[in-house]
Amino acid sequence: MTGSKESFISNFKAPENSRGLRSQGDQYLVDLPVPGRRSERWKYSPISKLLNTSLNTCSGEGVVWPEEILPDPVPFLDSYRLVFRNGHYVSSLSDMPIDDDVICMPLSEVGAEFTNDYHKREWVGAMNAAYHQDGLFLKVSKNVSLDRPVVIHHLTDGADIAALPRHYIELEEGAGAEVVVWSSASEKSSGMCNGILEANVSSNAYLRVDKICNEAGEIFKFSHEYIKQERDSRVKINTFTIKGHWVRNELEIVANGPGTDSTFNGAYLPTGTEHVDNHTVMDHAYPNGTSSELYRGIMYDKSTGVFNGKVFVRKDAQQTNAFQQNSNIVADKGATINAKPELEIYADDVKCSHGCTVGQFDKEALFYLKSRGIGSDEAKALLVKAYVGDVISSVDREEVRNEILRLYSERHGWA
């Protein structure tokens, strides 16, 4: 019988390591309900279609890397690189930092288990806890900044694949790191990629993550980032969905000390019947924190977009300054956006605001451009480029920025 939660995971095989976490995952897989329309967090992103498929986890043996996809997704970037295929580490294509102050290795080779409680809250998280294959383990010592960014490239390749990567980043006091999390999939691939990234950012440390999803094929993609910030730490997360059949990006930032700064931005431009869902949670539990969020999207053709941004300001988080902006354009008949910016505020001396808009291209701006001899399509492309450009410009590395822009341009025919 297909469609039940037991049958969906019946062909999954778990590696032998991390028994403790895996058995917890097994337990919660039984206890937790499957995300459905009746659940508030999943009402706009049902997964019944996925549950009706039969997927397999595969082993890391006998890797054949497809030719059309470069192992190095950002060609000109001087970086370290960890490559994964269907959840498994591909050492022949990877290039890891070797330094006394930095521990960087596949997660499967690290004995310890790290986890937040996501697997206790969500069935999808429990699945990753029980069946995760491999991922990055990165630990940067006190007051050390990693000299080059680390690129994590995950490829989903093949039919009916269940890939479950899991990454962990630990930054000690005053440490710094930049990470690019890139996921791609080959044309004929199908199945699911269910990834988790956890990061612990100690006081005065900084972490930058650029997350790019550029997946062909028909992959249901779940990705959950959980970032815990200590006192005076800085975090900047950029989430770009360039291409993806069904994408759910979840980002949860917990400020666990005073004076934290969090910036997180995102862009999504789905076409065809694509579905992109961005769920963000910013949790201010301590005073003097700031957060700034900007998500922009354009829904083309028959695509659907979902945005849910939650900002919590707990009782003691006085002097919090939180800002959230979500703009959407529904470009074609048949496209839909479901947006829900939320504020939950329990402290009084705070400045919090959110804005959410759904609109169209500015007719006057279009007219202005047309009156100067720029064709309609080109004018629209210019406007879109500027609109998404505000998000892209928050990527610090020029090489990454250019690659994102190049891929968007290619896909949407921007000149």
Added chain:
Amino acid sequence: MSQTEEDKLLNEVTGKSYEFGFTTDIESDTIAPGLNEDVIREISAKKNEPEWMLEWRLAAFKIWSEMEEPEWAHLEYPKPDLQAISYYSAPKKKTELKSLDEVDPELRKTMEKLGISLEEQKRLSGVAVDFVMDSVSVATSFKDKLAELGVIFCSLSEAIQEHPELVKKYIGTVVPQRDNYYAALNSAVFTDGSFCYIPKGVRCPMELSTYFRINEAGTGQFERTLLIADEGSYVSYLEGCTAPQRDENQLHAAVVEIVSLDDAEVKYSTVQNWYPGDEKGKGGVYNFVTKRGICYKRSKISWTQVETGSAVTWKYPSCILKGDDSIGEFFSVAVTNNMQQADTGTKMIHLGKRSRSTIISKGISAGNSQNSYRGLVKIHPGATNARNFSVCDSLLMSSTCGAHTFPYIEASNPTAKIEHEATTSKIGEDQIFYCQQRGIDEEEAIGLIVKGYAKEVLNKLPMEFAVEAQKLLTISLEGSVG
């Protein structure tokens, strides 16, 4: 402001007992507590209702018994025991009244204490008051004047007897029996309410007003209001409430349905000041209300509410903008103090082309209260050039209260334009300082700032109502500011 002063002010307010808490002593005719089919039959029989009405109630009861109480709201409260409630209570002395002098002196006293004496209202503002005490209408004024124009303004039970064709045609068309748990319950057991019909092209010359009161101890109040504005008509309807002080929680699950036919305009204003419970959160009214209107072509529904009372409020006055060029508006001031909880907002469902909606929501939370805005703006694929503008502001007045915003935006049309913005902040110390410099004491300054903050909404209220609303705002918040 210094800490001691703050405490002093807080104590002053929290020490203040509910000013409108008193019970009118009138004999009532009450059904034994409990809910089953027989109770519904009994209510229906007592009200001498036709067979179709009873069937409609029973169908609702069947639906309700299969439903579960919803839990999605941002509220925490002990669930009311629906079997412990008496579903019918009506004042016994029921005689036809032609003038105010015939009204029971006890009732007159109640009204006077509320500061809404009928004579005054009649004289000052030309308001026709349909005074609802518990569940049965006891005094209706200006009836003859309205009758001349063909306006029907009476209790719903009267309408079921005298205008069954209208009731049958429209009841449940906007809020169907299975709409939600409390709407289903109301459909099964509603005892009375107001009925209003404005004929084609008539501009109702006066504001129609109903004062609701919950009176009998242990009676749930299940009002049902049906308001029909026929083509090209206009009506402004006022609803205001106060309730006597009670220890156990009282449930109020009302339903309001508005049908605004082509080119009609309905303005529905509410001032709600039911007993909010004491400062520890004991007692108070549960206000679980379903209010919804449907707009046909070029018609307009405008909801204005000032919510200061009730222990738990759960209320979303909504508009279904079905017709092309229809307009929906929602203006709200929600004040919570002490242990009050409010989850309120609106739904604007855009179906018609060029339909427009405006949402202005001002939340004020003080004490240990929780105040949430929850709203939906939905643009259906056919609603070309639909437009929405929403502002939800929250003002926080203590470090232990909460203000939350949950706006849902669902757009499926490329021409839709939706703007939503929300801010949360506390009263600016510089603003208070500025006032104090000019000899305005702190409390007054806060009153000024709050009134200014809520002005956009208060301005939308009819004049007579705005006065009362301002009074309420001041009473609810006086000194609660830190």
